[in-house]
Amino acid sequence: MHSKVTIIGSGPAGHTAAIYAARANLQPVLFEGMMAGGVAPGGQLTTTTEVENFPGFPEGITGSELTDKLREQSERFGTEIITETISRVDLSERPFKLWREDADAESDEPDTCDALIIATGATAKRLNINGEEQYWQRGMSACAVCDGAAPIFRNKPLVVIGGGDSACEEATFLTKYASHVYIAVRRDAFRASDIMAKRAENHPKITVLWNTHVTEAKGNGKVLTHVELKDAKTGETRDLEVSGLFYAIGHTPNTAFLASQLDTDETGYLLVTPGTSLTKIKGVFAAGDVHDKRYRQAITAAGSGCMAALDAEKYLEDLEAQAHENASKL
Numbered sequence: 001m002h003s004k005v006t007i008i009g010s011g012p013a014g015h016t017a018a019i020y021a022a023r024a025n026l027q028p029v030l031f032e033g034m035m036a037g038g039v040a041p042g043g044q045l046t047t048t049t050e051v052e053n054f055p056g057f058p059e060g061i062t063g064s065e066l067t068d069k070l071r072e073q074s075e076r077f078g079t080e081i082i083t084e085t086i087s088r089v090d091l092s093e094r095p096f097k098l099w100r101e102d103a104d105a106e107s108d109e110p111d112t113c114d115a116l117i118i119a120t121g122a123t124a125k126r127l128n129i130n131g132e133e134q135y136w137q138r139g140m141s142a143c144a145v146c147d148g149a150a151p152i153f154r155n156k157p158l159v160v161i162g163g164g165d166s167a168c169e170e171a172t173f174l175t176k177y178a179s180h181v182y183i184a185v186r187r188d189a190f191r192a193s194d195i196m197a198k199r200a201e202n203h204p205k206i207t208v209l210w211n212t213h214v215t216e217a218k219g220n221g222k223v224l225t226h227v228e229l230k231d232a233k234t235g236e237t238r239d240l241e242v243s244g245l246f247y248a249i250g251h252t253p254n255t256a257f258l259a260s261q262l263d264t265d266e267t268g269y270l271l272v273t274p275g276t277s278l279t280k281i282k283g284v285f286a287a288g289d290v291h292d293k294r295y296r297q298a299i300t301a302a303g304s305g306c307m308a309a310l311d312a313e314k315y316l317e318d319l320e321a322q323a324h325e326n327a328s329k330l
C-alpha cells in the first residue's frame, strides 16, 4: 500500500496529525499499533481514568472516551486506520518503506509513503512490584501532574519514587494536594539538577527517604493504603502509610523500531529542529512524547501533531512544485 502521508502512532499526536492531514486531502494512513510498547491503540490516555486538563471538556472526560473521540474525528475526515504495529522502516530512499510486525520479512512487500510522521509516544517505566497490578490506577500512577488532583490523594500522605527532575517536580506539585509527600530515592543522592533537588528537599511538606526501595504496594483490596520500604544498605523492611504511589523513574521513548536511522538524544528521544517537527531526514516528521521529554501532556502532543501535519503538507507541496518544474524543463 502506498500513501502520501503515513502516521505511526495513535495517541493525541498521531490522531491530530491525521485530522489535519485528512482535512488537507492527503488521505493519510495511520498505523495505530497492536499493544505497541505495551500500550493499547489510543496511547497512554487509555491507561488513565479522568482527564481534566484537556481543553474543551470542562467536566473532564475519561482517557478512553477522549481517545475514542480522537479516533472518530480522524476517521470522519477519511483517515485509513490500520490496527498493526510497524516493526521496521527504511528511510534511506524514497518512497519510505515500512514493514508491519506480523509481516513475513522475506516475502511481504513493505508499505510505502512519501511523508512519514512518527508519533509513537513513550512508555512510563514501572517497577512491576508486588501489588502493582491490583492497585494500578487505584492509588498508583505514573503521572502526578495528570492524576495528582484526584480526590483519593487529597490531604493524604503520598510517595514518589525516583531521584530525577521529574521526581522532584512531581513531588513539589503534589504538595498542593497531599498532607505530606515522601520521595523514595534508591541511593544517597538525587540525579536531579541542584535547583530542583533543593526546592524539593527544603519543602516543609516533603521528606526524602534516601537509600530506599519501594518493594510492595499494599491495600485494602480496593485502594492502596501502604507501601513496603526496603533500606538499600541494611535490607531492613518497614511499611509506610500512603494513599498514593507515583512512579517518576523515567520514560522509554518508542523509537527502537527506527534502528538509529534518525538522530536521538542519549535516552532515545527523537531530535527535531527546535520549534518544528522536522527530523534530520527530509519528509520524516516527529510529534508528541516520542520527541518531548519535558512536557509530556496530551495537549502538547496534540499541538505537535498539528505541527507535523502542516510541515508534511508543506513538504509535499514543495515536492510537487519541484516535480512540475522538472517536467516543464524537459
Ligand code: FAD
Binding pocket: 008, 009, 010, 011, 012, 013, 014, 031, 032, 033, 034, 035, 036, 037, 038, 039, 040, 041, 042, 043, 044, 045, 047, 048, 050, 051, 052, 053, 054, 084, 085, 086, 087, 119, 120, 121, 122, 123, 124, 141, 142, 143, 145, 146, 147, 254, 257, 287, 288, 289, 290, 296, 297, 298, 299, 301
Ligand atoms: P502516546 O499516547 O504514547 O501514543 C502512542 C501510540 O503509538 C501508542 O498507542 C502506541 O501503542 C503506538 N505505537 C508505538 N509504537 C508503535 C509502532 N511501532 N507502530 C504502531 N503504533 C505504535 N496527559 C494529559 O494531558 N492529561 C492527563 O490527565 C494525562 N494523564 C495521564 C495518565 C497516565 C497514567 C499516563 C501514563 C499519561 C497521562 N498523560 C496525561 C500524558 C499523555 O497521555 C501523553 O502525554 C500523551 O498521550 C502523549 O501522546 P502521544 O500521541 O505522543 O503518544
Ligand code: NDP
Binding pocket: 127, 161, 162, 163, 164, 165, 166, 167, 169, 186, 187, 190, 191, 192, 248, 249, 250, 251, 293, 294
Ligand atoms: P531521569 O532518568 O533523569 O531520572 C530517573 C530517576 O529514577 C533517577 O533518579 C533514577 O535513579 C531513578 N530510577 C530509575 N530506575 C529506578 C528503579 N528501578 N528504582 C528506583 N529508582 C529508579 O528521568 P526524569 O524523568 O526525572 O528526567 C528525564 C529528563 O527530563 C531529564 O533530562 C530531566 O532533566 C528532564 N526534566 C526536566 C524538568 C525540568 O527541568 N523542569 C522536569 C522533568 C524532567 P538513579 O539516579 O540511581 O539512576
